[in-house]
Amino acid sequence: MEMANEFPDATITGIDMSAVFPTTIIPDNCQFIQHNILKPLPFPDNTFDFVYQRLLILGLTPAEWVQVVKELERVAKPGGWIELVEADGQGGNNGPYSAKIWRWLEQALWTLGVNIRITQDPGLVTILKEANIVNIHQDVVKLPTGDHGGKVGKLLQENEQSFWSAIAPMVIHGANVDKEDYDEAVRMAEIEVEEYKSYHIFYVATGQKRECPSPSVE
Numbered sequence: 001m002e003m004a005n006e007f008p009d010a011t012i013t014g015i016d017m018s019a020v021f022p023t024t025i026i027p028d029n030c031q032f033i034q035h036n037i038l039k040p041l042p043f044p045d046n047t048f049d050f051v052y053q054r055l056l057i058l059g060l061t062p063a064e065w066v067q068v069v070k071e072l073e074r075v076a077k078p079g080g081w082i083e084l085v086e087a088d089g090q091g092g093n094n095g096p097y098s099a100k101i102w103r104w105l106e107q108a109l110w111t112l113g114v115n116i117r118i119t120q121d122p123g124l125v126t127i128l129k130e131a132n133i134v135n136i137h138q139d140v141v142k143l144p145t146g147d148h149g150g151k152v153g154k155l156l157q158e159n160e161q162s163f164w165s166a167i168a169p170m171v172i173h174g175a176n177v178d179k180e181d182y183d184e185a186v187r188m189a190e191i192e193v194e195e196y197k198s199y200h201i202f203y204v205a206t207g208q209k210r211e212c213p214s215p216s217v218e
């Protein structure tokens with residue numbers, strides 16, 4: 001919706017498998033489609049100038065990553081841009097409680113075939129190359145978590161806390177963790193980010209679909 005407002009001449013399509021979309025005040029140039037991206041995307045080849053995917057790190061196995069990004073490549077126009085934005089699934093300067101939660105999460109996801117470290121440098125670059133994308137560039141952004149990161153840091157900390165609460169059942173079950181231990185770790189992790197000056201790492205990887213090969217001259 002932000003993109004649709006910022007670029008009124010563009011037509012924006014958003015996809016998620018859950019019905020998480022806003023239902024009111026949707027800009028006219030914006031539509032949402034409920035769709036599982038493990039199935040072929042409901043668009044012809046060469047449809048979009050720009051294809052953007054963010055924060056699927058918990059949802060895709062290594063084989064699915066390549067399958068999905070190849071599908072993003074298919075629906076991009078020749079010369080069109082693809083951008084992937086992902087967390088690194090570990091963070092930096094973790095205190096002992098945050099480190100414990102990341103370890104449990106990694107363990108739980110492993111039982112589902114998901115490798116939470118897949119995005120770590122050069123993870124996204126490798127996946128884009130496998131999908132035949134060219135002109136690849138990756139930025140690594142470190143965002144401080146908590147008050148020491150100002151307003152954005154505070155928001156990131158709130159986001160981290162609600163993320164850890166939301167995934168609690170999956171982690172407790174998958175890593176066989178005691179619920180009280182998990183809840184205590186989440187509580188303590190909120191406090192320790194200031195002491196350890198913790199941060200999150202995000203990768204922003206962009207690249208282009210190859211231009212069509214020029215017609216051969218007889």
Ligand SMILES: C[S@@+](CC[C@H](N)C(=O)[O-])C[C@H]1O[C@@H](n2cnc3c(N)ncnc32)[C@H](O)[C@@H]1O
Pocket residue numbers: 015016017018020035036037038053054055056059
């Ligand atoms: C961490 S959220 C990120 C949401 C949004 N992309 C963003 O960056 O704000 C992950 C989202 O991926 C969606 N998701 C997970 N697996 C999916 C799949 N196979 N197809 C479509 N959406 C999926 C989930 O429903 C969830 O809304």
